[in-house]
Amino acid sequence: MGNRLTDETDTPVAEDIIDFEIGTPDLRMFPRQAWAKYLKAAAENMPAGSYDYGDIRGEEALRAEISAYLHRTRGMRCHPGQIMIVSGSSEGFALIAQTLRDQFDGIYLEDPTIEFTQHIFRGHRYRVTPVAVDDSGMKLHELASWDRGHLMLLTPSHQFPGGGILPIQRRQHAVRLAEEAGSYLIEDDYDGDFRLKGVPVPPLQTLSPDRVIYVGTFSKTLAPGLRLGFLVLPRHLVRPVADLREALNFRSPSVPQIALALLMRDGRLDRHIHKMKNVYRGRRNLLIEALKRHFGDRAVIQGDEAGMHLQVEFAGVPAGIDWSNAPAYGVRVYGVEDYCLIKENYTRHVLLGYGNLPEEIIEPGIARLRRFVEETDCRI
């Protein structure tokens, strides 16, 4: 997700850097033959009307598949009419932010958090109130009272970036606070399909369907380049969000929606997720082994129960370490400080993504990271 604007010469960045990129699934294993087949089928066979401005919520065939999928995999009950297909979860957050701006002017965000959600809400003039996280996600018990003008955004199934899974007591607490305040929890389930161990916890949405806006994406299960996400809206919010989207004339292209419906209907998505879980589990294990081999107890690993990245605290490294210098050692890692609303608490923490990383370069990458840490350690 780097913002590199080349002048179209596209000079490749140094080839040899091992990039523990986060947020990108394995793109070589994307089922591109099936995707190509279904895109073609959709483009050829869908009714002419699907090439027009369609239902503002997106193609009904896809919304029906998603409804069935959420029920099958997460026990969620929602009518296809409550689902809105969006061009990536980002558009979903923007629609929520703008629709609810008349009623709310603040939002509780986990700290650290993904960058773009805060930009989206700040762009609509929300005040951002950070709430700290620990190994189990947002520390909801430390939130003494709920400011009534606030929404709350949570990543309960795999806190981004720390990786904590929000326990049921905190979930119930969050729901109770939101219900009492007449507010909403926005549940960002960005990689909820990749639970790698333990028992799945049902989404927040199942606890309070009228107070939880569920945000899903296919960027992790399939590919970010598809730009396909969706909202599950409380019934009373369907009309206001739809009216806003219609007024802005924001829509998602129809052919890929129908192709995805076909891919889901033939069981291909389920099989892909099942396969990728094993792949990611294998990579995660290789990564953990490499970290133990090279760093021993100095590497404190977090967030290894789900997803496609780990958070690692390197105990004892200097607080002033600048992780963005690691590429000089042939490896790129992501400092957690960059995701922090309140600074200086995560200087020793990095994120290591393994979603799109070939197995054979995981160990060499960690070996390079060790050289970087050792030499930085000595020099500071």
Add this chain to the structure above:
Amino acid sequence: MGNRLTDETDTPVAEDIIDFEIGTPDLRMFPRQAWAKYLKAAAENMPAGSYDYGDIRGEEALRAEISAYLHRTRGMRCHPGQIMIVSGSSEGFALIAQTLRDQFDGIYLEDPTIEFTQHIFRGHRYRVTPVAVDDSGMKLHELASWDRGHLMLLTPSHQFPGGGILPIQRRQHAVRLAEEAGSYLIEDDYDGDFRLKGVPVPPLQTLSPDRVIYVGTFSKTLAPGLRLGFLVLPRHLVRPVADLREALNFRSPSVPQIALALLMRDGRLDRHIHKMKNVYRGRRNLLIEALKRHFGDRAVIQGDEAGMHLQVEFAGVPAGIDWSNAPAYGVRVYGVEDYCLIKENYTRHVLLGYGNLPEEIIEPGIARLRRFVEETDCRI
């Protein structure tokens, strides 16, 4: 573009209404076999990296094709690096509105105008200042001075909805005002490919590349359901717009972009536009004949030089006529009042779209409209 939220029962609306829908091209003639072929080719052959978050401006292959196309068809000179692919022109307007909000807080809009642009700019807290139009587009000469906090949005190649083509004197005037004010003209060339008679006037962008933001779309040349549009940005605005879009994590899906690049490269888009110009010219002539036959001099036709719709003033009908009652007579037309910022000036004007209307129902549609007008005339 109607906002009908069915509860998924999708009861078809009365089959027999002849709908002079505006803004939709002929969807049955959309080159769907070619589109299907190129989607498949793109999905199969593009590099794996194109399934990732890519260049925030969109696929370079498509931007290069668009750059060449704009030069070939409009004499525009722009580097592919100045082009940003967006998910329909709506997203383009939203990015412009948000990027420039720190410097500007108002916008001049043509009155009447398309609805969604005002919603987008108002959503970012711009004040909207209407400027009246006549047969030749915005009456720029009536704008005594330019409020420096204002942007201006124009549809110079085919004013929406009136259909006027902005003459060179008004273009030069607009450019001079914007340059003096250090402001920008936003040039919405929503259907500039369908000039049906007369000599093409070059886009505003060619007069002042640093002060004009050009907004293009493939919704009219191909299909709205593709959701593909683009911006041509002044060089100094590329970085700020790209940074904003990156911060919000808004992108367009990659496969359709590459498919469109392939379609353009093989000359298929040019051939489709050439073919459709003849089709639309034929339908326009049928529509004008039918209007003359049924209404004679009472139907004053405007905007017949370009595009896929006409504006018609029905002289002598009561000012209180409610065009939304026409479906009771089996025909749907679009009252211009609905597009007006200042009301009561266009009560006798309707829009008649012919882009997606089969030839054989044009005359019967106007016959039904005549019955509606005659009976309304008597009753009011």
